Amino acid sequence: MIRIGIMGYGNLARGVEAAVTKSEDMELVAVFSRRDPASVKIKTEGVEVYPASEAVNFKDKIDVMVLCGGSATDLMGQTPEYVQYFNCVDSFDTHVKIMQHYEEVKEVANANGTLAAISCGWDPGLFSINRVYADAILPGGSVYTFWGKGVSQGHSDAVRRIEGVIDARQYTIPVEAAMERIRNGETPEFTTREKHTRYCYVVAEEGADKERITSEIVNMPNYFDEYDTTVEFISAEEMKANHSGLPHGGVVIHSGTTGQEDQFNNVIEYKLNLDSNPFFTGSVLTSVARAVYRMSQEGRTGCITMADIAPAYLINKTTEDLLHHYM
């Protein structure tokens, strides 16, 4: 059994916990939290919640620690810290800092004989490796990534900070016509506006100036000003009934040629449609934890991403199973 620890207990951690429960080759050993452990109720019976500060005592009891904090404030500190003691998996997604994070984690991991997989999930993660596969096979092609339809938590939070807004949910929606052009072999240069639209459901305070709120949303720099954004005001009840979930998804489409004269066009498309973004991401992290354990057992140390993991390491199947049922 691969012994798993979970650091942090938000939505992503709940996804990891559920995936570990479903994995016959894994067991959850402990959950760690910076909150008061007594206030953290987990789903797995017989497993305890400990203060994050006690994690180091589990050095020999946990094979892989899955770090479920956020990229903005947690992971750049946590992954280098915990990789001193454990093999680690994180979902670091701050693109401009990924090289720095990689180097920092690698140095500590190599010094301690541990292995960490960073930036796992679906983007970065599954979408990243699909970009790698596609460009390996059709080098010099054009790759496009579309996100949605799905809830962007960052954009939802930004709307919630506007005066007079009680609650908000922002959906990112890919422009179907733009995707169709790529699927048909075209390789256009899109503006930001041409690829995605944004749709905001807002619960406003009674008497709030809805025109001002709408204007503040659609003109918000970085978040909305480069998009066509629709704002719809709804009741708190409707928000709860219809927009409680965190669905997401997206598609990577790579278009490239083969043939001595580039005479043949080819389109490779990888698409996700997820009822729950954090639970799916948690499932990805769990399969990566399996791979990290196996690669660590083979003596691999340092820092890797999903591009460094052979697919067979991710799945709980024998070589014979794979040859018979997956090829």
Next chain:
Amino acid sequence: MIRIGIMGYGNLARGVEAAVTKSEDMELVAVFSRRDPASVKIKTEGVEVYPASEAVNFKDKIDVMVLCGGSATDLMGQTPEYVQYFNCVDSFDTHVKIMQHYEEVKEVANANGTLAAISCGWDPGLFSINRVYADAILPGGSVYTFWGKGVSQGHSDAVRRIEGVIDARQYTIPVEAAMERIRNGETPEFTTREKHTRYCYVVAEEGADKERITSEIVNMPNYFDEYDTTVEFISAEEMKANHSGLPHGGVVIHSGTTGQEDQFNNVIEYKLNLDSNPFFTGSVLTSVARAVYRMSQEGRTGCITMADIAPAYLINKTTEDLLHHYM
């Protein structure tokens, strides 16, 4: 430079040759053929065609031999033979014999310190690893593979063998409504007929009995009897003008749940749309040759499939490139 040899020179080999030409880290060293070398005209200037029997003399001049023969009669003999001397890549796709082929290749490769990747291409190959990824992340889900729209060479050949048929081209067409059901999260059990239809373009001899030909096609056991098949008679000119290509493609759709109560559904879809099946397959084999070379350099021997290859090995990019541009 990775030194590539090509064994056999049909459509697939032309695809490998074109892909090697486009790969800055590879050079084509030699093409081998069982035909009279003087009769084989290849595209790459300065590269010679040799009799297959001379391949063994290139033991130290070729890093990876890409075997471009067919599964039916060539590869079960060729891969174990040539892996005595070379790292090899093949596209073996006779599913019921894959375990036997794997074991035979593995034994010879291990005895000779070489590495072979078998069953590479898109199905088996890219579709296989997508089944692995999806089932690793969403274990216990339902996976569906649809092929087409594309030309099935085996079915085209079967029609050509019918008396009175001069030429034929058979297209396999996935049933759009069936795919939509899977994309919407349903997990039905389909009959063969419900997943694909078949469409045959036939050039008949003058005065041939078209009703008999049609009847022989649509009732042909194993090939057509379990499908809804449409037969259309066309002229030789129309065949040449509109059906000379070998387009193909298909889709793997995996539907599975996350959450402690399996409350969230997720759909993962991987789709290919290829102007030329053999040229795309040749491009896949070429990227696998790169991976085989690199893994062999690291001391790996034996037999692998694409499920054993980390994506980063397939592409001619540095770790820094991958972190910056693909994550």
